[in-house]
Amino acid sequence: MTNEDLIAALQGIAQKHWDTHKAPTLLSQLPKLLSTHLQADYKPILGTVSLKSFIKTSQGLGGYRLVEHPTQRAKLGIVPPGVDFEFPVTTDEKTISTLSRQDIEGFARVLGALTPDELRHVSLPATLVIKLLETK
Incomplete structure (x- = not known):
């Protein structure tokens, strides 16, 4: 072969x-x-x-x-080579990919302003945290 x-x-x-x-x-x-x-x-x-x-x-x-x-x-x-195909991107993926550094810093400021008791009730998906960390 x-x-x-x-x-x-x-x-x-x-x-x-x-x-x-x-x-x-x-x-x-x-x-x-x-x-x-x-x-x-x-x-x-x-x-x-x-x-x-x-x-x-x-x-x-x-x-x-x-x-x-x-x-x-x-x-x-x-x-096949002549096929025009792209994987569809979901709305969530589009939103995360368009986040700017300012958006992320603003989100961090909001989280930083929460009390320790309020923070205990915050739950974020791991995929969101990873995307936030990957954004430059």
Whole structure:
């Protein structure tokens, strides 16, 4: 089995999945689909390179392209090259991504003004805290 075989398999899988579901083939689905499609282990071709890295470097050669969710790093897949696809972004994600440094500092000032008793009743989702910490 060669790189070209793996590229051709990825192309076939991306096209078939798109034709059937009008959605990307998620990276998490690819190992099983590749094993079924190739009827062999594809990992020796990759060597020490991850499947994602292989796809990124070979997408120009193959009939597929990598699509990544703008805020969820683990959500990525492949689509045929001519397909215009972007993962939808929820309203919450749009709001968090548009927070400015001033917004975050204002939020921190409000929290700082609360009494210790009031702070005990404040509950924030961990995802929000992470996004606030990641905002530059």
